[in-house]
Amino acid sequence: MLLLTCPNCGVTAEESEFHQGGEAHLRRAGPGSPDDAFEGYLFTRRNPHGVHFERWRHVFGCGKWFHAARCTATLEVFGTYPAQTTEPPADIVAAIRAKRPDWEGFR
Amino acid sequence: MSEAVTALNGARYEGIATIAEAPLGGMVTLRGDLSGADLGAAVQEAAGVAVPGRRGVVAEGPRTALWMAPDELLLLMPYAEAPETAAGINAALAGRFALAVDVSDARARFHVSGPRAREVLAKLSPVDFAAGVFAPGEVRRTRAAQAAAAVWMSGEEEFSLICFRSVARYVFDLLSMAAAPGGEVGAFD
Ligand SMILES: [Zn+2]
Numbered sequence: 001m002l003l004l005t006c007p008n009c010g011v012t013a014e015e016s017e018f019h020q021g022g023e024a025h026l027r028r029a030g031p032g033s034p035d036d037a038f039e040g041y042l043f044t045r046r047n048p049h050g051v052h053f054e055r056w057r058h059v060f061g062c063g064k065w066f067h068a069a070r071c072t073a074t075l076e077v078f079g080t081y082p083a084q085t086t087e088p089p090a091d092i093v094a095a096i097r098a099k100r101p102d103w104e105g106f107r
Numbered sequence: 108m109s110e111a112v113t114a115l116n117g118a119r120y121e122g123i124a125t126i127a128e129a130p131l132g133g134m135v136t137l138r139g140d141l142s143g144a145d146l147g148a149a150v151q152e153a154a155g156v157a158v159p160g161r162r163g164v165v166a167e168g169p170r171t172a173l174w175m176a177p178d179e180l181l182l183l184m185p186y187a188e189a190p191e192t193a194a195g196i197n198a199a200l201a202g203r204f205a206l207a208v209d210v211s212d213a214r215a216r217f218h219v220s221g222p223r224a225r226e227v228l229a230k231l232s233p234v235d236f237a238a239g240v241f242a243p244g245e246v247r248r249t250r251a252a253q254a255a256a257a258v259w260m261s262g263e264e265e266f267s268l269i270c271f272r273s274v275a276r277y278v279f280d281l282l283s284m285a286a287a288p289g290g291e292v293g294a295f296d
Contacts, residue, residue, distance in 0.1 A: 017249055
């Protein structure tokens with residue numbers, strides 16, 4: 001069971017109040033991009049054993065999307081942050097580094 | 108005009124808490140930039156309440172404003188006033204990226220009251236309803252079992268719960284079952 005804090009409304013709740021929305025920070029391959037880039041955008045997802053970034057929606061709460069950094073092996077949540085970001089913010093990266101010194105970094 | 112009725116015709120259940128469907132009430136949902144001064148003025152003028160802060164509730168007699176999301180309010184008022192309230196806000200915010208809609212008939216509202224009210228609600232939602240944690244002035248959107256709901260304290264020992272009208276019977280039955288005699292947990296005693 002995950003405990004997540006929605007940065008939009010400030011509520012901390014267990015995961016049944018939220019809905020998971022897949023990998024965060026995908027970079028869209030749009031019109032004119034090579035087929036393999038488009039295929040990768042559509043289908044290729046990271047599946048790490050460890051630090052992972054995900055989209056979540058506060059579906060039974062304020063209805064808004066946000067991002068979460070967590071560990072897929074231990075279910076530890078390092079932090080949540082606004083969805084309007086293209087990469088994890090510095091405080092989230094610092095929180096991960098503090099607990100996972102060997103983490104290879106974002107991407 | 109057709110006669111407006113509530114979803115369950117004032118259904119009521121007495122157990123370790125009292126579950127009562129509220130009479131017809133007006134509800135207006137407003138989406139827009141809640142921090143805008145023009146929106147605050149429009150709400151004050153048309154709905155008679157101030158814009159609450161994050162997760163806040165502002166009540167002025169029969170009028171209440173509930174903070175639902177960073178860009179959403181739910182305004183409560185007497186049933187007959189809802190259309191003019193929505194129209195008044197829309198007129199005041201004409202040309203702005205905002206919209207008020209009368210949703211009075213799209214929702215159901217229940218009162219859960221009595222000394223065991225907190226316990227009954229706590230059975231249904233992943234929310235800490237302990238007295239020192241959940242207090243008047245806060246609205247919590249959550250789930251009541253499988254249905255979306257918003258809960259706030261509308262009295263000393265009275266909670267209000269709003270859900271979609273289509274799940275009114277489900278939510279009333281849930282609340283009633285949670286309030287059945289013999290179902291005391293004593294979690295907050
Ligand atoms: Zn939220």
